Amino acid sequence: MDFAVEHRVEQGLTVVKISGEIDVFTSPRLREALLEIIDNGGAHLVIDLGEVTFLDSTGLGVLVGIYHRLRARDGSMSFMGVNDRVRRVFHVTQLTKIFVLHRSLEDAIAAHESAAP
Numbered sequence: 001m002d003f004a005v006e007h008r009v010e011q012g013l014t015v016v017k018i019s020g021e022i023d024v025f026t027s028p029r030l031r032e033a034l035l036e037i038i039d040n041g042g043a044h045l046v047i048d049l050g051e052v053t054f055l056d057s058t059g060l061g062v063l064v065g066i067y068h069r070l071r072a073r074d075g076s077m078s079f080m081g082v083n084d085r086v087r088r089v090f091h092v093t094q095l096t097k098i099f100v101l102h103r104s105l106e107d108a109i110a111a112h113e114s115a116a117p
Contacts, residue, residue: 001053005033007042011109014042019051022059031062038066043075046108050081055089067098076115080108 003020014037022030037045047063049055067077078100082090090096102108 001051003029005030007033007037009042010105011113013044013046013109013112015046015048015105016042017048017051021054022052022062023054023056024058027058027062030059031065034062034066035069038069038073038075043070043073044112045070045075045077046102046105046112047077047079048081048105049079049086050083052083052086055086060089060093060095063099064095076112078102078108078111080105 001020003018003022003026005016005018007014007016009015016034016037018030020026034045045066063077069075070077080102081104082101087101090099090101100111102111
C-alpha cells in the first residue's frame with residue numbers, strides 16, 4: 001500500500017486519513033501535510049489510522065510534535081480507526097496518556113462537541 005494523506009472537514013473537525021506505512025521515509029511527507037492542514041485553518045484534527053500498516057518512532061515523533069503545535073494554538077488532535085498493531089505501539093510508548101483513541105468518527109465528534117465551551 002502506498003503512503004497517502006487525505007483530509008476533509010466534518011462537523012468542525014478536520015479528518016485526516018493516513019494510508020500505508022509511517023516510517024523514517026514517509027514521516028517528512030506526513031509532517032508537511034499536517035503542517036499545511038494546520039496552516040490552512042485545521043485546528044481540531046481527528047487522525048484516521050485505519051489504513052496504517054506500520055508506525056515507527058519517527059512517525060510517533062511527528063505526531064507528538066503536531067499535537068504540541070495544536071495544543072499551543074488551543075487546538076486538539078485525537079485518533080480513530082487504530083488497529084491492534086498501532087494501538088500496541090501507542091500503549092508501549094505510553095502515548096495513550098496524551099492521545100485519545102476513538103472507536104469511530106461519531107465518537108470523536110461527540111467528544112469534541114462535549115468539550116466545546
